[in-house]
Amino acid sequence: MFPRWRYRRRCRAAARQCGLPTVAAYAKDCAGLDVDKLANTPVISVDLEMTGLDATQNHIIAIGWTQLDKGRISVASNRHVLISTKQSVGHSAAIHELRDSDVAEGVPIEDGLEALFEAARGRVWLFHHAGLDVAFLRYASRLWAGVALPFMVLDTMNLELTIRKRREQPVHHGDLQLNKLRANYNLPGYTAHNALIDACATAELLLAMAEKMDSSGSLRLQPHINYY
């Protein structure tokens, strides 16, 4: 229970240190957050688009998220926020199809984070391949809030690895890509991609995995949580 204890202590510390009301509220609630079955655990599924892979050098240009409650995704909670940045999207445009002109229409990163952490209050974070996205969010939120915010995270890529290890199935290169995994779980393929669609796609994948891992719907999420 060491990581969990440390996470809670960091939550309380952040709540004390940060003057921003949204951050303080997020930190206060994250300290009391308990993870149980999916049906009882509020989740926020998030995906980011960035100008590159280095959290200290590159910028977030889009944030997409959706919320899960009682094991269902609420379409009304879908958000897609474009972030304005002075850094050119450069070659990364080929991946996320956001051009400098699109990004110019965005909001400042502070406003984007404010909305995100408001929506994430009292929720477990969900990513597909959490490492990179969380690194960007931690770095950006430290600049914004002045404290390193703690994250309690589910990762569909990790979940799949656990499942395969349990079944002693090998993992080949590319097996864990979001779209490939979704096809394995009979989920529809999305032709378009943006931060929101990928966040929704990840949320749907979590629903499918939870059903498949325990068809009674009582899969315990706690063993699959990572703390950042």
Added chain:
Amino acid sequence: MPTNYHDISFIAEFLHTVHPFNSLDSEGLHKLARTLEVAYYAQGKTIFSSKPAPGLAIIRKGAVRLVDESHKFLDKRSEGELFGHDIYFHGETKDYIAEAEEDCLLWLMGVEDFKKLRAENKLIGEYFSSHLKTRLSAATEIKHSITQVRDLLKREPVSVDSNMSILEVARLMSAERVSSVLVLCDGNLCGIVTDKDLRHRVIAQALDTGLAIAEVMTKDPKSVPADADVDEALLLMMRQNYHHLPVMDGPRPLGLVTAGDILRAQSEHPLRIVRDIYKQNSIEELIELSHRLPLLFERLVNLGRDIEQIGRMVTLVTDAFTIRLIQIAEQQLGPPPLPFAWIVFGSQAREAQTARTDQDNGIVLERDAVGDEVTYFEKLSKYVCDGLDKLGYVYCPGEIMALNVKWRVSLDKWKRHFDGWIDQPTPKSVMYSSIFFDIRCVYGECALVDELQSHAITRAKDNRIFRRFMAANVLNHKPPLGFFRRFVQESDGSHSEGLNLKHRGIVPITALVRIRALECGIKEANTYRRIKLATACGAMNEDDASSLRDALRLINRIRINHQSTQVMAGETPTNFVPIEDLSPLLRRNLKAAFMLVEEAQNALALRYQVL
């Protein structure tokens, strides 16, 4: 941070393919999307029972089985289809349980939101409160801009009284600079006079121009109402070879349209080819023209023409080729030694031809041909049937062609053919009846055909045993409802062979309607018009009539669209439509159409006591 359209447009996009939500505008779709929750059910799980009302579920992916309390199968639903609402199974609503047949991703709407949606949107409210008949009719409504003949009228008509002298009328026409006038008898339209009439009937005959115009007018001309579709008017003129058509507002003439007016208004009208056909003087030139047929078909389909009219227009072209071939043959062989009529059967008779079609035709002679007469008609038939084959209307595999001496006989022999089939119904004669009862005269002495039809129909109408055989034959063509169940199971991507929409859909409807038409002694061959006439005579009730009509329209629309795609891809058009190629919406509607056909068949079985 407020939501914006961007947030859910990918959800709205899918909703737009789901009936009835495709009737919503962008704002309505986004509002609807915001009420949804996404849920996942693994294969075998029970999703919910329809009691108490669970709200509405949209299948985003997967398949769902609906069963009753005793677990009896009721229906299957797949991607893009709905459940959760009141569903009619074979005409009645039942409580049902929904189970995941495959892993399912569902979009769910709560009871309250569903209630609100129905209350706020009239079309959607009607959809969920009505029987599938009404639904199908909404689904076949295809938006297309019909131009009415009213829009083509340029000026008030010039009309004269029937007592006016020919000279006065001619002077008036000159002063008004018109080439035709309407003639009124006691204020009602009773005739029409054109430049051509004055030339042929007055000057060439050296007729006294002091006579009343009534003497030389064309009496009781065909007219159209002002709100008639332009294409309808053009079809009428081309079929009857009229050049001028009075346009009426009730009893009052509003003006005149000419075929030229219509063709000019729609430059490049597909039916221009009909005029060109009549200008050709050799089979080679006709073959050259026939190369335009694939493009013509594609244009008719893609211009969003009314589905009933596409069949009629395509047939009009076939008729024109046939008539022109006969005329050229007559030029080469000399005038016919005795009166005859060229008749067509099957889809050409029904004016329901599509891209793929073979020839079914015959000749009715006024009396038995003797000596050289036999040779004459043999040569004529050979010229026309061979010509049609070269134009792409391939020989009938069953040899029902004028080329076959059996179908090139006198009126009396034709009557005896029909008597034989009707009095001694055998499977073969029932098959013949289903072909030969759809009959239409395209050239020559059409009175012969009329007499033949009157004879055959009277016989058939009085012979219930014969019609019972026909009814039994109808029931041999069951609509493929099982196919849809199977299809759901085949959704792993393996291709099914496709559905023969002609044999499984159009043939059963045509056969059903044919019997109803026989009950009333209707000579008309076109299925849509037969439905109308059979309803007027009481053999079909309004509800069944409109259901069958909608079902036929939908099946034909899918078939014709499919063929148009094939033609454009340079493939040979077929009647096989791979169900995988249809959108969930079309699939759902197609299934509903087949269910209506099944209902109508059951009613027929009940009436004729055949099961």
